[in-house]
Amino acid sequence: MAAGRPTVLVVTRLDDATADEVITELNRRRVPVVRLDPGGFPATVTAAAVFDSLGPGGTLTTETRTLDLDSVRSVYWRRPTPYTADLAMNQQTARWAVEEARYGLGGVLAALPGAHYLNHPWRNRDADYKPAQLARAARCGLTVPPTLITNDPGRARAFAAEHGPVLYKPLRESDYADVEGRSLTVWIDDVTPDQIDDRIRHTAHLFQQRVTKTADIRLTAVGEHLFAVRIDGSPGVDWRRHYDRLTYTPIPVPPEIAKGVRIYLDAFGLVFGAFDFGLDPDGLWHWYECNPNGQWAWFPDHITAPITAALADQLQHGGHA
Numbered sequence: 001m002a003a004g005r006p007t008v009l010v011v012t013r014l015d016d017a018t019a020d021e022v023i024t025e026l027n028r029r030r031v032p033v034v035r036l037d038p039g040g041f042p043a044t045v046t047a048a049a050v051f052d053s054l055g056p057g058g059t060l061t062t063e064t065r066t067l068d069l070d071s072v073r074s075v076y077w078r079r080p081t082p083y084t085a086d087l088a089m090n091q092q093t094a095r096w097a098v099e100e101a102r103y104g105l106g107g108v109l110a111a112l113p114g115a116h117y118l119n120h121p122w123r124n125r126d127a128d129y130k131p132a133q134l135a136r137a138a139r140c141g142l143t144v145p146p147t148l149i150t151n152d153p154g155r156a157r158a159f160a161a162e163h164g165p166v167l168y169k170p171l172r173e174s175d176y177a178d179v180e181g182r183s184l185t186v187w188i189d190d191v192t193p194d195q196i197d198d199r200i201r202h203t204a205h206l207f208q209q210r211v212t213k214t215a216d217i218r219l220t221a222v223g224e225h226l227f228a229v230r231i232d233g234s235p236g237v238d239w240r241r242h243y244d245r246l247t248y249t250p251i252p253v254p255p256e257i258a259k260g261v262r263i264y265l266d267a268f269g270l271v272f273g274a275f276d277f278g279l280d281p282d283g284l285w286h287w288y289e290c291n292p293n294g295q296w297a298w299f300p301d302h303i304t305a306p307i308t309a310a311l312a313d314q315l316q317h318g319g320h321a
Helices: 016-030 093-107 122-129 130-139 151-164 198-202 255-268 302-317
Strands: 007-011 032-037 046-052 055-061 066-068 072-077 116-118 147-150 166-169 189-191 205-209 215-222 225-232 247-251 272-279 286-289
Touching: 007 066, 016 032, 016 205, 016 225, 016 286, 016 302, 046 093, 046 272, 072 302, 116 302, 122 130, 122 255, 130 147, 130 286, 147 151, 151 166, 151 198, 166 286, 215 255, 225 302, 255 272
Parallel strands: 007 032, 007 072, 072 116
Antiparallel strands: 046 055, 055 066, 147 205, 166 189, 166 205, 215 225, 215 272, 225 247, 272 286
C-alpha cells in the first residue's frame, strides 16, 4: 500500500532496464515507488479516479500495490506498453475500448495534481516529431545539417545529388517486424541518387546530409545537469549497430551548446532529453536529434551513475533538486 506518503510513480513496461536503474536508486534512498504499466489496464490495473471541486483524487490498484492519486510527488514516464482490449471483443468494440482506456486512464495519469513529470507524456509526444525538432533546434542556435522530408523521388534524388553524401533516417523508431513476428530495426544508412525510386511515394522519408565527423556525442540532459559522452569506434554511420566496438569518454559541454540545449528543452517543456550530435574535425557539434525519452543505461557504470542520481534527485524532490 502506498497511501499518504509522497510517492514516485514510474509508468513503464516490466522489461525496462533503464527504469530499473532509477527504481533501484530510489529504493536505496527509501523513497516510496509504485511501478505501473497502463498497458495492463483493465486486466491487472483498476482505476477509481474521483474529480470534484477539490480536485482529482482516488486510487490506482495493480496486482501488488494501491496508490492514492493525491500522494504522487513525481511521475517518471518511460515506455509503457500500448493499451489493449479483451480478445473476445470484435474489432470495432476493441478499438473503442482501447481509445476509452487511453483517454480515461491515460488522461488521469497526465493530470495528477502538483506532480512533477519527467517528462509529461504530452510533452514527450510533441517533442517526438522530427520536423518540430529540426525547426526548433535551428531556432535555438544549434547547427543542423541540411535535411529534406519528402515523398517526391525527384526531389529526393536532386537533394542527394546536391548535398551528398546523404543519409536516410527513419522519422520515428516505430515497432516493425517481419512476417514471422521478429523485431526489425530501420537503421540510419547512406543513400545515393540511383537508389531512390518511386517507392518513395508511399510515405514520408527523411534525407540528411552526412556530417564529416570524427566522433559521435550523446548528451543526456536532466534538469540543469548536462552529461556529454564522446563515442568513438563506430565503423559505420549508425553507431547503434556496433556497441561492441565503441568507447565512451565523458567530455565538457561547450557553453554555446549548453545554452542551445536548455533553450530547446524549455521550448518543449522537457525536463529530460537525450541529444545526439556529430563532432567534425574542427570541433563543431552538429545537431542530429533529441529523443525526449532516450536510453542511457547501456553506458559503463561510471557514466550511468551520475545520470541515475540526477534522475532520482528530480523524482525524489519533485523537481526542486
